[in-house]
Amino acid sequence: MQDTITIRSARLHNLKNITLSIPKNKLVVFPGLSGSGKSTLAFDTLHNEGQRQFMESLGLVTWALSKPQVDAIEGLSPSISVDQHLTNHSPRSTVGTVTEVFTYLRILYARLGHRPCPSCGADVPPSHDVNGSEIWDDESAGNGVSDSALDVETFPCPNCGKPIPEIGMANFSFNKPAGACPTCTGLGTVIQPNLPALVNSDLSIVDGAVNGWDKVYLIPRNSETLKQAGKHFGFDFDPNLPVKQLGELQRDLLFYGVASPQFRRHFPNVKLPDTVSRGYFEGVVTSLMRRYADHIGDPSYREKMGKLLSEQTCPDCQGTRLSQASRQVLIIGQSIIDLSRLPLTELANWLNRLKEILSAEEWMIAEPIAADLRDRVRRLVDVGVGYLTMERSSPTLSAGEAQRLRLAALLGSGLTGVLYVLDEPTIGLHPRDTDRLIRVFKQLRDLGNTVLVIEHDLQVLRSADHVVDIGPGAGKHGGRIVVSGSPDEVAACGDSITGDYMSGRQSVNPPRERRTGNGHHLVISGAREHNLKDLTVKLPLGMLIAITGVSGSGKSSLAFDILDRAARQRFYNASDIPGVHDKIEGWEYIGKVVTIDQSAIQRSPRSNAATYTDAFGPIRETFAALPSAKERGMTARHFSFNVPGGRCERCEGSGVLSVEMHFLPDVQVRCPTCHGRRFKREVLAVEYNGYNVAQVLDLTIEEALNVFQDVPAVASRLGLMTQVGLGYLQLGQPATTLSGGEAQRVKLAKELGRRAVGHTLYLLDEPTTGLHVADTAKLLVFLQQLVDAGNTVTVVEHNLDVMRAADWVIDLGPEGGAAGGEIIAEGTPEDIARSPKSLTGKFLAM
Template sequence: MKNAILIRGARVHNLKNVTVEIPRNHLVVITGVSGSGKSSLAFDTLYAEGQRRYVESLSAYARQFLERLDKPDVDEIKGISPAIAIEQKNTVRTSRSTVGTATEIQDYLRLLFARVGHTVCPNCHTEVKKYTTEDIFQFLIARHPDAKALLSFPPVIDEHNSWSMVLRNLKQAGFHRGVVNGQIVELEKIDKLDPQNPACSILVDRLRVTPTQRPRWMESLDLTFQFGQGNIIITIIGMAKQRSSINKIDTQASSAATSGDECVVYTFSRQLMCPKCGITFLEPHPRLFSFNNPFGACPRCRGFGDVIEIDLDLVIPDKSKSLRQGAIEPWNTPSNCYYYEWLEEVAATYNMPMDVPFYALSQEHQNLVINGDGSFPGVRGFFEHLEEKIYKVGVRVFLSRFRGYVSCPECHGTRLRPEALYVQVGGLNIGQINRMTVKEAFDFFNNLSITSYEEAVVHQVLTEIRFRLRYLLDVGLGYLTLDRRSATLSGGEAQRINLATALGAKLAGSLYILDEPTVGLHPRDTHRLLHVLQMLRDIGNTVIVVEHDREMIENADYILDLGPAAGVHGGEIVFQGNFQQLLRSCHSITGSYFRGEKEIPIPSQRRKGNGHFLHLRGVREHNLKNINVKIPLGLFCAITGVSGSGKSTLVHDVLYAAIKRKKNQWKRRVGEHDILIGDEYIDDAILVDQSPIGRTPRSNPATYLKAFDGIRKVFAETRVAKMRGYKPGTFSFNVKGGRCEMCEGAGVVQVEMQFLADVALICEACNGKRFKKSVLEVKYKGKNIDEVLNMTIAEALTFFKDVPSVVRPLRLLDEVGLGYMKLGQPATTLSGGEAQRVKLAAHLAERRGKHILYIFDEPTTGLHLDDISKLLQSFERLLRAGNSILVIEHNLDLLKCADYIIDLGPEGGEEGGWVVATGTPEEVAQNPNSHTGRFLREYLHHGIDSKVSVFPAKNYG
């Protein structure tokens, strides 16, 4: 194959001496079952070698600051370009990073406001502008051609300069006349008037506004600016009174300087000073609009946007409680309960009910409770009193329970100093633009109306802003606001932001490697993401995508299918070619699903549930529109909707938090809603999300499911271990004793790469084996502890078949599709989907005997169609045990198997937040307003109108 990347003899992880050619400047999809070697080929081979070669290409001086990167286990790689990996991880931890800063839109906004921003006085709302001598002359020529004008400046009189001193200095400088209300007056006579009268100024010149007078105008204006400390007053005489939209003061002249006619007075300044209020403003500069720069950051919150204050959501955590039921948490202590008695007296005075839910109180009564009145301190007064005793440890601990991050009262969350918010473009300040969603901002800048001169100045800036917003829309992130913190983004959202940033950089000749970019994306938006990847390809890049999505595979230029199975049974190229060839391949499991030979069957029966429901009423957190949601229990329920429609807000921020608070297991803020009903029908709620199972390389699947405890006991019972006095703890890499102390049992040492991403290097002391040499001499069935940890879960099941304490948890890991994973695989290397399935296996291992609501957030992440079948079998086990399952999901193969669907939308952001459709998949598919329903129709082969039988689940009433 000409113009291709050649990989010969790749043996990284489970790859079996793979040799393959990947066409350059194509969109290439690598697919296959979980654990077949996709990431090993894409990231651990291609990307690792691309990064290594980049480092090797640096000068010897630069390389001395960097550690040498190990070469992947491969014979040869030819034709590789500089590699850029965009993984499905959000590594941002700082709260200073936002969507705007991550995509560089914020940088361009700073330039835009610094170059063409209009400063507006906050008091009189007058635009403030500074003028050059040329600006003033051209203005007068345009407005008052051939008019007579008096050029003057206001005297500077303050506590340091009296009028007599100013008068003496003016005479010495050659000034003898002034202008008062349009009249030319001798300076000595001004003393008898009011020299601080704004209509009083010092005359510099009398001129006619004509082009031939331009040299004299320039000279006189410069002189006036000099003596007026940057301020000029121009009086047009012999003219009818008129008004101008530019900065000016219109004055009715008592008598004109010569003819007694009316005059027009203009005030100009070289400084940004309001002519009406006299307020001086800061010069717009890019750093003024940066909250990461001390100059532009809000002095109160230092550019973070929030401050630690008393959080009323923690003070009144359950607004469904009445005051008499103890709605105010800090007063529910023996030492503070007398505040309720005090409140009873105040309530009688103001006719405030004490037995209604707090949310049902009028705004006036709620303000009374929080802010108090003259005799009653209220909640705020209570805490102000406690602040006086903050020197006591007990008081500080008590206050910390009710403190949280709240929006900064000075900048109202914009993060910027007030002066930055006085500058506007298109009638909005930078804080208002940052609060817009990507879609709103895109519409705003597409319709932005500025002058032709301003357009010429910021044409490139506006082009870059529009391009980046367009890319964010194309990758399905139109619902995100520009001030959204990067740390709060999901892995899929962070990946798509990095993708949009890569497009904005317009790099060509590079190798882009992406890990499942469709994660978290509704099927409706997949085609737009596909278009972005094709654009990246068309500007001269090679794009390699690890993906399972059918639409992505179908539109790929070239497909690599790895398999045939996972772990030791995978690592081979079972197919390479285009989509039509894939459909004809008899060796590809992926092809067999697409041909219809294999499929995830639609259930012939839908569960009816146990007759109980969770009712959420009045949910209005974030973009949710005061909705009521009814979630059936005892079945498999799915929450669907386009990206940004409010699914995570509903499930994570409201439902899960509200259940946990009712069970007294939640002290943090709960999303805004009126009431939760039906929580008594479940014993607990467990969130199985994609967060890591551990933060260090020492955490792994075996330790998480406690299988490693049994393994350590087996090794401690061997003859050699007993002779040496080894205990189970000796075989642990979490405590001192048997582990390698140089890497502290991690097997690798983290090396900071200065301006590159940190790199984990194999520990030189133990060669990555984690344990001391003496510990590795202990063997069980011919294997030492390191060799056991390098076994896959499937291999370990056979090896430890006689050890029930090890087999039981490992079998569950195998059943959820993780048989390919190594026992000792560091938790830091697990994908979000793998971490979620490890948690699922842990929950399957627990025998609770209770009714648990299991909440899964996109459980199909990283799963091949063959793996989704295994996931559904695990769900079936949980349901048969009498539990309920609630998933947030976009995958249609999973949704068609759900018993009940709640579809949110219809769009993302402010256009979402409504319940669009509810019911079985068949019922949702019939709803014309549901985007999910439209795509579901294609998956329900048995017909929309056919009746689906239902059977009841076990009733836990």
């Protein structure tokens, strides 16, 4: 059996005819500068060819899966990739459902749960025998339905003898009617009107109190209808009074309308007016909610209405998602909701105590379920997500968290002979947790698999069996193998930038002096969101501030759930409700707040860095101004791939066609009409500096900057993207393929292109994600320049080089989840390093 994977002449994208042998059944790490070709070699070449060969071996049609540009790959195993992109954006998906931990708990509660009798309130023990009778996971189980079609089994209450319906798994699922809260249908949240945004209570109706009522038509018409409604029911309604001066009766009429329960309680026996002219008024809130329900499937309409509506915790289930009856089922005094709110580390402790607390008969039923649960929870703790709770919604997970959940599932699969390709799995991990993750990599390896990891973390590099350094630079300056060998061999290589940092020949040096700030502070008082323990946090302005701590310690709750949302409310009148806190003081010292996280810049593959930063508009205008374009009657519209005119209509400007693969995911293939170039032939005949518009989109940002250096509107935007370390990025690369770190830096470039408005507070979420140590050094220079310009930059970070470069560090902890949420230390990096309580300090002191 071949003991290596051999690649011969790989030349996709910027790879320069790479020939390489990778040892099998080893932990292999691919470092290299951003844009050097790591992902192209690991994912686009090795993983894609592994998939293609595997499908071909099964006799499946593979013409739609194009062969990578490589002469041959020998010794390749079936490949599984774990990248940074979330696979489930559904609000109904949680950590518990994705990992199936919640599924196993549902089985446990269906078999062992105690509940009160709905008639007499006495404790009702589970009705299942030791062998465990059938437990249902369909919509009819235990929902109280009893008709000719659905006969739910019952048994008598041991106290009062009245029939009680059996319960099954479905009763504990918020995605099934039997278990879901009927008010929110299992979402845990309901859409409610944002009354301050909908109605300005300081104004009268005549003066425009109601958002969206125009003075020409709606204000006069609705004012008259409200007055007629008042006459019909025997009271006065004055539309000239400020809304805040209206009585309860008038406000109920204005907000909810004549047919609403809120208004009908005042006149239960009075017949409603039958026409608008006689006083039939629907109500501002009632009308808004009806229109929202009518357009529930229209994302653009929902976005348009976003400021008038807000998502709020369901008042009936308090966000738990389950029905009241399901929440009342207990095992050793705890409901399934109680367990869903525990960090996974604490859930593991609960499972370990079960045998001691349950009776012998109950343990006989619980043992096999508990054993599976313990294994699943242990693997999740091992990959560094033990601070997460089962109730955590999947869309709120970071890219690193989502990737580690998938990694835990792979660890439990027991597969052997597989090539695992992982994309920066240490994203979001504190240095304390990295060693634990490295042990997981080695467990996968020891099962008989090859584990290939794209990674920049020096701890991971030094723990690898083999390192392949790709470079030496990015884009056209990369795509070569600088050195391939053991970590010691790479560290000894004088031509390797990675080796320079591994050996200590180079390092990211902290600033010679720490800033003292401008004397002002932004003070957050009483921060209690999630696990934050009533904190008072002072952010010194005019500094580079790092908020640190182990995963789950409360960093994001403080910076984004509280500070970011409060800032959006104050500066942009957003409808977002800030996390729980008492007050924030010091806003007067800030001109605006800019938050740059790692969420995708767009969900459409039609968006790219050029369109998002508004660089593509002036590029199209430049082409349209050329004599050859004017001769053909072309405008800037012809050079857009998003609208008809100049785009290829076969693929509608996407450059690819989607091929249905039946039981497999659809595959994208190059459009046979435009050959992936997106535009019509006559459009491609127009060239600027020797490039047509399709060729421009294929350029890297650095290359495009040279082409358009005489066009200020283009050069300024591309120059900013180059400064933030994106010069290697292809101008037309779809936004959906950008990593979280790349998307964040594209956003940063766009924000920096806006006009400055006084002192700006920048909030950044792990800006070094995806960056080589050398790129991190460049980004830090850029961030320091932002602070030198009179701004404040606050970063949530685990990167030790960023912490050492900060003027001020706020370290949260001591652990994640319920064991976190406290300020462990704050001060200069040197202060943190001297703190005996700080885990971060121990690593800073090294």
